[in-house]
């Protein structure tokens with residue numbers, strides 16, 4: 001009997017050991033998935049208010065206020081939505097959409113289910129996403145009051161503690177004010193217009209016939225020149241290299257170990273800051289020498305750019321006079337970061353769209369050609385401010401490029417306090433995302449929303465919508481207290497680029513391409529084109 005017992009126990013043991021780890025793991029996984037699905041279903045039901053109506057007044061396990069209490073009945077609810085999968089929420093769906101050529105895809109799916117303002121879970125946080133033009137404007141308009149911009153600490157460390165992009169409150173207002181002042185209309189007319197054209201011609205002159213080119217280089221040349229006043233090729237190239245490392249780090253996983261992009265970016269930042277400080281010292285020396293020797297033109301000739309105007313206190317704006325060198329360096333790095341990628345990519349996308357739309361390219365060339373013939377503007381003659389103001393179709397091309405290929409497709413905000421909006425409650429600390437491109441690509445607001453159609457901006461019914469400073473339907477430069485201070489400058493750069501490049505060169509696309517917006521806006525195959533300088537007679541007859 002004992003034997004039998006022993007045999008049975010041994011057999012059971014053997015059986016379990018034979019069943020082994022594989023089966024135990026399988027069962028554990030099944031249980032885990034079962035729980036995940038259950039939690040997911042509960043989340044969905046909870047957001048659809050079914051559970052809230054059923055359950056007794058206990059505190060909600062999903063972080064909602066106590067149910068059925070008096071206070072709760074007075075309280076508003078989160079916008080509808082679900083929390084997606086446990087732990088990861090909707091992050092994968094979000095990622096797949098922004099990495100595709102149609103970034104609002106995920107948002108559009110949720111909008112179909114829950115409406116233009118919905119809640120979800122992104123990057124481990126409760127989030128409210130908006131594809132609603134009015135709510136987007138409300139969020140941007142209440143910057144610093146009900147909402148504040150929010151970036152991860154790793155990004156804040158990279159752009160610096162005086163970075164206008166990440167600072168808040170009084171400091172942001174001050175730095176934003178300085179940026180607006182440095183790039184306002186008169187500055188564009190008297191400082192930037194000529195500088196941009198000089199650098200542009202310098203870069204374009206290097207293009208050989210049938211050369212494969214990188215449009216990104218042109219933009220960094222422009223930015224480095226206009227912000228730092230640097231124009232020597234070697235200096236610009238060095239800065240461009242450092243800056244490219246810096247940008248890669250801003251968009252990478254923040255691992256501060258040698259070999260990782262974030263670490264390289266931190267090192268690049270240190271070098272850029274050191275270089276800017278050195279430039280500041282040189283400028284002070286030259287500035288002092290120039291003011292004591294008015295007969296020495298070479299001394300001042302070298303000093304131009306935003307940095308010099310800040311350092312030599314040429315600005316009427318008193319605010320800019322009291323910035324310490326460290327803050328000036330951060331300020332310039334922020335302008336470089338915010339201005340370079342955005343402008344470069346918009347130029348790139350404009351050429352990409354024009355390549356796909358021969359009719360638009362033909363009309364743009366004709367317009368630019370007529371400017372060159374106007375007032376006898378020859379090949380070497382620079383455009384005037386009046387010329388810039390006489391490019392209506394080119395402006396439509398820029399607007400349409402920004403609508404479809406807008407670089408800032410969504411903004412990051414956080415609710416500073418519980419915010420009530422149209423019957424919804426957005427709790428304090430909630431991640432809030434105005435998804436700008438979901439509005440820009442919404443068929444309700446734009447007929448044939450996915451088509452590149454610059455002519456739409458000529459239609460009388462679109463004139464109000466087109467006002468990019470405060471239109472709820474078209475906000476490629478954001479709005480409110482963080483409205484892009486470089487908006488006018490970038491438009492000027494893009495227009496001049498289209499004049500010198502699109503109108504004077506012919507190109508063929510070497511490889512098919514498509515847009516992606518992850519980790520940043522780009523054309524996945526780098527948009528390789530082979531360029532050829534148009535011959536004079538061909539120039540005169542746009543094809």
Ligand code: HEM
Nearest residue numbers: 164165176338339342343346408476477478482484486490
């Ligand atoms: C096509 C080109 C550009 C686009 C689409 C663009 C878009 C934007 C957007 C949407 C914002 C608002 C961000 C937010 O609210 O969180 C912004 C902010 C900003 N932009 Fe631009 N931008 C462009 C060019 C430039 C240029 C050329 C500069 C400067 C040289 C610049 C400097 C800035 C700065 C400093 C901010 C931060 C302002 C603040 O937070 O107070 N941008 N930009």
